[in-house]
Amino acid sequence: MKRRKLKGFVLPTLYLLITISIFTGVVMLGRDLTLMGKEYDFGTEILDDNVESVVVEDTIASSTIESPVDTDNVKIGVHYYSKDSDIETQKNSLIYYERTYLPNTGVLYEGDKEFEVKTVFAGKVTDILDDEFFNKVIVVEHTNNIRTYYYGIKDIEVSVGDEITSGTVLGMSQNNAINNEKMTCLFEVYHNNEHIDPEQFIGAKITNFE
Secondary structure: OOOOOOOOOHHHHHHHHHHHHHHHHHHHHHHHHHHHHHHHHHHHHHHHHHHHHHHHHHHHHOOEOOOOOOOOOOEEEEOOOOOOOOHHHHHOOEEEEOOEEEEOOOEEEEEOOOOEEEOOOOEEEEEEEEEOOOEEEEEEEEOOOEEEEEEOOEOOOOOOOOEEOOOOEEEEOEOOOOOOOOEEEEEEEEEOOEEEOHHHHOOOEHHHOO
16 A cells, blocks of 8 residues: 655644644633633622721711700700719709709700700610600610610600611600790610710710720
8 A cells, every 4th residue: 555645735734723723722711811800800899899888887886976956056954963973063963843853864955945856876766755754755776785865855756666867856845844944855875774974975986885
């Protein structure tokens, strides 16, 4: 049987095909690596979004506790009573009712006209109660085991179960059995079920109370 001799153009053609195959493989590999890089970048973007979300939540959690009233038009009539205060301060921290002096467990705000009463921080309205001295009382639960009480509220604008933000108007002040001459609101703060001085609470960071 005769041995056939390859023609001169066959080997160069084979070399060319092999070269094209190698080049195509390298290009496809590079494209796959690029796509992998894009997927990695996408994962990074998601991570960045999560980090930003956490930062926003931290900013909210560390916000300043606001006043429940507009202090330009309303003043403190009776301060919080503390056993550690001096005698003169304690005298100015008593509520007089029916010939009896009662230690004030909050801050009693007074105004010549009706004024808005607002929540001091974001929370949930958990109760609206009746009080023999101040009529309606609104209770708001906050983070870090804090509860705030707003006594003497009329024209109430919230309901039990409402999730409210800082500065939400709860209602209006009114006169009551404690003071018939002024429009008043008694504001109390509980932390871990114990009274604390509202004047030290207002203006602080919520993260200070853990």
